[in-house]
Amino acid sequence: MRTIGRFLFLLVLAGFGAGAAPAATLDSSVAVTDPATLQALERGGLSISRLLGPAIGLTRDVDNRGLFSVRALTPVRNAVKQEIADEPAASPDPYVAGLAKSKDTSQKFNPKYIDDNGSTLDLTGVVNRMDRGYLGHTECGEIRLIYRFHYSVEEKPGERVSSRLPLTMSLVFNAKPTAATGRASKDRPRAADGSCADVARRWLAAGGKDLAPEQLAAWLRSDEGPLSGAMLNSSQIMRVELNMQVLRLSASTRRDFGGHAEYLLKIFKWDPATATFQESRMENQIDRKTVLADRQAFAKWLLTDRNIYDLDRGRLIVDDKFLATSAVSVAPGGMARSQNNIAYGLLDDAAVDKALKDYVARGNALRSIKSVAGFNLRLNEMSCTGCHQTHGIAGFHYTGADPASEPRRNAVFVPGSAVFFADLPRRLAIVEQFAAGEHPDFSKGFAARPDAKFADALKGTDLYNGWGSICYRGTDESFKDWTCGEGLRCAGVHESAIHPGFGTCVSEAGTAVGDPVEFGEIRMSKWGSDQYCRLSPATAKACAIDPARDKKPPIKLAGYGAARQRYDNPEQKTGGFPGGMLRKASCDKLPDEASCGRLAKTGFNDCIGSGKDHKYCTREFTKTAGLRACDKTHPCREDYICTAGYEDLAEAKPGKGTCIPPYFIFQFRVDGHPRSWVQDTEE
Incomplete structure (x- = not known):
């Protein structure tokens, strides 16, 4: 009950809003979401330019302006601009694809912002994902720094317009520190022991801090904290994850749904050899064309005891040969929209039913998937498109809250979706298991419940x-x-x-x-x-x-x-x-x-x-x-x-x-x- 008690205590504090103790904004040792703390962290070394600097030879110390012109991010810039150009012609929705005939581009993300020197990326969240330690490429899971795209332009002389845009970019780190096994330096002091237990204990300690934003940020970055130079540095960078709105139709244009929006999802893995982020296949995002070309091969791979076990427990990793490099989800309508169900029609229901019954007949137990419908929902919601449109916020599960300086009419209050906050007790339990030196239980329920x-x-x-x-x-x-x-x-x-x-x-x-x-x-x-x-x-x-x-x-x-x-x-x-x-x-x-x-x-x-x-x-x-x-x-x-x-x-x-x-x-x-x-x- 230790996990439950602490989590409830912090939730109660969070409900009191601005008058709450500062510690409540840390979201139970699994995320930093308070805007003031995040701004202090960014000033204190977690700007994306400073974090990328050592890996790409960036000389600018803090200024994020013009980041997409940096060579390391050039593949990201080029891919995004191409995807914008291809949309809506590439949409499977005939209504949306028909808009490609129009020369009106006002409903699409303006690619000029990508190249503008005044565009920046604001740190809006730091999320502890030790619950992803089952993946194999990192035994301690991941740490994600989430940034929101922000522009500031002078449309007319003396008239400057600024706003965030619906684009998030996550810089994903291996949670296991590499500095612990290397030589310590001024910028990279030696970690306590470099173990997963050490990482977890630091996050748990952070959850108990009762400090004002500036002091909390300083402690998080100190030698004791989970975000110190030894615990989080450029040598741990793994990839960049992109989620952005590329198209939005007004309610008067797409009248049946009362509007329509499309969100581009992409992943770019870090390539140390070229010091660039390169487009890569997306985790569990099934490529429909590939699978439709050989459905039998996909079914043979998926309907094995090992993969049924992992899918049931929410830990399935789809083989790379079946994966896409790009995906688009749509809103509104969430998981009821067909485009958000990437696996729809790829498997024969009778074959799935037989595989599940045979699995149980061999003495195996099913925790979550107890039917063909359960199998299909789980497979879809583990994809990028299915996950992001399950009770999400305009295509996102984490947007970040806005600082007090943002006009209230354009400001977000709650930084994450219902799915994000509902999953925190599970993530916290895994952090506590790591801290205790135990082998964590990485299983999870459905995203929707x-x-x-x-x-x-x-x-x-x-x-x-x-x-x-x-x-x-x-x-x-x-x-x-x-x-x-x-x-x-x-x-x-x-x-x-x-x-x-x-x-x-x-x-x-x-x-x-x-x-x-x-x-x-x-x-x-x-x-x-x-x-x-x-x-x-x-x-x-x-x-x-x-x-x-x-x-x-x-x-x-x-x-x-x-x-x-x-x-x-x-x-x-x-x-x-x-x-x-x-x-x-x-x-x-x-x-x-x-x-x-x-x-x-x-x-x-x-x-x-x-x-x-x-x-x-x-x-x-x-x-x-x-x-x-x-x-x-x-x-x-x-x-x-x-x-x-x-x-x-x-x-x-x-x-x-x-x-x-x-x-x-x-x-x-x-x-x-x-x-x-x-x-x-x-x-």
Whole structure:
């Protein structure tokens, strides 16, 4: 109970927000997420340029500007620009691919930002991934430093526009320090002993520190800390992982889903011989073309006792010969979207069923996968595309929170998704096992539902079976225990033939702020080509949806409003609310689940599209409303994001953010940003 107790204590502290003790922001010895601490760490040596410097001969000490022009990252720059150019023509969705005929590029990531000298990468998270120690290439797992892309341009003389963009780049390190076996130096002091136990103990010690951000950052980088020069340096660099939005269509353009976004995922491994990051195959990202060319070979490889065992425990590593070097996931709709199910149709269900039964008949036990449906879901969610779109935040599981200096209308409050925070007890248990000198249990439950053995650690939060959680309403043995907590029901917001029976936990009466107000199903004409069908508004005839499917609030609630996608009236330019959202029209007499926040109002999209500074648009074209309150332990529904609270609104609840669609946040959309400017010159 030691792990559970400590984790609950830190979760309670995290819920108090700004008034919490500094130690609570360390997220239980498995992540550093506090913006002020991260800024101090970046100043103290964890800027990406300083970390890469010794490996690539970079002379700039701290300045991150123009990083993609550095030779080591040139392959990354070139690959990204090519992928942007290829999208949307490469999309399997005919609707999206058809946009390639248009010369309008305003809906795509502007590649000019990649080359701009004023673009930087901000450190937004340090994540301890010792739970990946089962992979073989590193016995102690990995440490990930996550950076967000940030631009600053002078669009007009004297008018500078800056914002983050939806692009994260993770610099991944081998958690096992190499300095311990080498010669110590001023910049690289000798580690305590270089063991996995030593790494783990340092992280556990960090979790108990009660220090202000500057002092905490200094301790983390000290000889005692887990991020000292001996424990984290350029000799441990393994790869760069990229996740970026390459395309976003507005709700008035892609009306059935209330918008559409595509996210590019790529991996570049470090090549010491050339001192560059080179494009590589992606872990568990199945290449459909390769497998479709020889499905029998893939099935023969996968349906062995060894691989069934590893898949069941969440530890499968797909053979390189079946893997892709690039992937694109789509939103909204999460795991219900066919493009996010990369393994769909690659295996014969009868063959899988037989393999599972034979596996059990030989005396083997299955923990998670107890059916063909369980096998298929597990295989898909272990891929990059399936994982990133399982209850993610606009295609990400970690975005980082924004510092206090960022305008609240463009600021993220909760740095990670529900999946990220729900997995922390498992990761912490592994760190403690390493620290004790034990062989860790690396098994894990489904991404969509944490392992039941950690349910007690998540009690009192919404991270296990609370509001917004992924749930199941069928009888399949793999998922029948995926229920909702007291006062909640499992609602099918995005039904799917690929994963039937799955839904979202919402209030029993459907009258809580934040509840969905539209229900329907995603229909696939072919893999990658989906349509969202619902009763309201005006889609029943075209899609033949059962009228009972759209469960609007049963009574007219005085003072409440339903934010809908308004697929029927694109001229209003409203929408962008996946599944719709119940809100309070004003901030008076807010219920417990709500806080006072701001939403876009009529004219917002026109303002953004006109090229005006986002600070002006979010100031002039937003309105106050009672929205779903959120924090680390009470996340938003899938396809929504927890934005910063508003200290200037008297009705806003301290320590709480509010849930809104992510693309109402300027930094999570590639459209609306400056398209032309004068290139900054390096100082």
